[in-house]
Each structure stands twice: as C-alpha cells, then as structure tokens.
Amino acid sequence: MGGAFLAAALLARLGRRIELPTIPLFILAGILLGPHTPGIVLVSDPHDLDMLSALGLVLLLFYLGLEFHLDDLKTGGRKMALAGGTYLALNVGAGLGFGFALGWGTSEALVLAGVLGISSSAIVTKVLVDLHRIGNPETKPILGIIVVEDIFLALYLAALQPILSGADSLSAALVDGGKAFGFLLLLALAARFGTKVVGRLVNTKDDELLVISFLGAAVFVAGVSEWFGVADAIGAFMVGLMLGSTTSGERIRKLVHPLRDAFGAIFFFGFGLSINPGDLPTVLWPVLAAVAVTLLMNVVAGLSAARIYGFGAGPAANISTTLLARGEFALILATMAAGAGLDRRLAPFIAGYVLVLAVLGPLAAGRSHWLARILPGGDGPGRGADGPPDVGSLAGGSLAGVPDGPSLEKASAG
Secondary structure, eight states, X not given: OHHHHHHHHHHHHHHHHTTOOHHHHHHHHHHHTSTTSXXXXXXXXXXXXXXXXXXXXXXXXXXXXXXXOHHHHHHTHHHHHHHHHHHHHHHHHHHHHHHHHHTSOHHHHHHHHHHHHOOOHHHHHHHHHHTTOTTSTTHHHHHHHHHHHHHHHHHHHHHHHHHHTTOOOHHHHHHHHHHHHHHHHHHHHHHHHOHHHHHHHHOOSOHHHHHHHHHHHHHHHHHHHHHTTSOHHHHHHHXXXXXXXXXXXXXXXXXXXXXXXXXXXXXXXXXXHTOOGGGGGGGHHHHHHHHHHHHHHHHHHHHHHHHHHTOOHHHHHHHHHHTOOOOHHHHHHHHHHHHTTOOTTHHHHHHHHHHHHHXXXXXXXXXXXXXXXXXXXXXXTTBOXXXXXXXXXXXXXXXXXXXXXXXHHHHHHO
C-alpha cells in the first residue's frame, strides 16, 4: 500500500512539471508496478486492492453529491433527463451498432453498447475537481447526465445479467430491474424529504465524530445500494446530495478532501493493475475505431446538451470532453463477459479502449478550448458564443495546485 501511494505520488509530481493530469499517471503507476509488466511488482493480485478501490470510488461520488445541490435537481429535472437521455441514445446506440459491425456476436454487441455508452463517474468527478470546474454552469448538465447514466446502469445490468448467464427468464430480469428502480426511488425520496432529519443526526461540533458519521453513512448506503442491484457509487452520491444541503455541508466538503484524494488515487492505481498491455496489440484497430466513434458521439451529445441549456461553444466543448472517459463500469462488464465465456477478444478490447480514453479524456478536458474554436458559434479559446472565457478551460489544468475554495468557484462560475 505504501509503495502504491508513493509510486502514484512520484509519477504525479513528474507529470505536474509538464502539466499532465494526475488520472492517467495514477493508472500508469498501476500498469508499471502490477503483475502484467516486467520489473518490480508491488501488487501481484489486483483483487487485493478491491475494497480500497471501491472506497475511492464511493468517496469520489460522495463528494460529487455534496457539490450537486438539491435545488439544481428540483429546478432542472426535465432538462437533466433530456440531456442525459440524448447522451445515452447517441452513445449506447452507437456502441450497439459498433458491436454488431464487429461481428463478434449478439451478446458481445449488447456488452459493447454499455462499454461505449457509459462514462466513468470517477474520472469525470476527478476532472471537474482537478480543473476547478465544479462552479461552472455547464457542470450541472454534466452531473445530470452522470445521474441519468447511473439510473440507466441499474436497469441495463439487470437486463443484461440473464443474457450473459444464458437464462431466458424475462420475469427474473423484470424483478431485478424493479428492485433496483424501487431502491433508487427510495433514495430520491429520502434526498427530497429527509434532509432535515439526516442533518440533525450528523450535526456535531466535533470534527472527528463528523468524519466518522458521514463516512459511515456514505459507505453503508453504498453497500446497501449494491445489494439492491444499484451501483454503489450512486448510493454514495445520494448521501452526498442529502448532506451537502445540511448545515454541516460546508464542513463536510472540507473534511472529505484528503480522504477523497488519497483513496481516489488508489482507485486509479488499482484500475491500472487490471490492464495487461501485452493483450492490446491484438485488438488495436477495433480499439482505435471505437475511440473515434466515441469522440464523434460525445461532440454531438455535448452540442445537444449545450443547446438544451442555452450554452455556447465553450461549455459545449467542456461537456463533450469531460464526459469522454470510460472506466470502472466498462471493466466490470469485461469481467462479466469473461465469466460468461464470450468472445476472448472482448476483454483485451475493453481494457485497451478504457486505457486510451482514461488517458485521452482528462487531457482533452484540460484543452477543451481547442475544440471550442471549431464548434458552431466558437469565437476564441475557452469562449462560448454568448459568454466570457471559462476560467478552468483557459487554465488547461494549470490551476491544479490552487486549493478549492468559494472564491475560485465563483470565479469559475463567472
């Protein structure tokens, strides 16, 4: 564990000198020091870090929930659903078409629909934090799309499970999907009506007790969510959504920062451990083709979301590039596909596709103003058709060393 932290920190420090984002460097540390590459092996079995990696994902999404206020969810529900539905229709539809075009089989095509269609919540969250874009207006549709994706994810996994297991029971799929949807509804109702009660339960002047309380709540609800067939991350997100609106919300945001950063680094390090670079050359061309399809669909989806919210080219470019990365969910699908005995090319394809976009996504997000120049209505670096330059976009990630704070978020929002 100590070696994993130090290796991630060392590579990240070196990368900072050339203004590289931390995410691909943490992943690279995992690849170089994992069991699939020669030299020093810090972790011989990637599953040894499963629990700590899961905690990293939970804390990243919990922090995201803290920043996503209930008022945003109430007032922007229709736009959020429309933007999220459009994003899914474009990307999942393109993934399904791409899967059939490869000719690997129907089950494989259904898996690829999810792989190409769903963004990485963890990477998206880390990009928003690193580039200090939490306060930007286009962050609301980005977070809204993630929420819609997570709801779709629960239903998609419930429907896919009997297909991968070879079962032909539609009733079993409907029961699993209904259970997941019911729990999501319960979480939404708790977030809507239970905030005051939750606020009184966690409220304390003692920082130690507050940390234990919010950490316990986030991890517990994440675990229960998983038991109901809902992604653990969405459970943690909903807890963050509730606690962010309480009187303790601002203190929780400050106290969770070191936990989020430390275990988030382990999540991406563990992500790298699971990738075997030796398998990638056999699926190079399908991977590059899939990346090109995803790039195109994300630009179209970003323009569509910007139009729904009335944004210009700068925010559209930010939406397109921030949601580009694919990650933890795709690797889960790779594991499920391997266990179901599907085409052997599927696992290395998913690993290569995820690795390319996990590196390309944060790099593209930090330089989204380049894309804004060529989008309809673009009139300058980081500038929308109807707004001033975007602070995070112009920084291109160079603000990473500046601590989070209200003043910076106000500047970004402006």
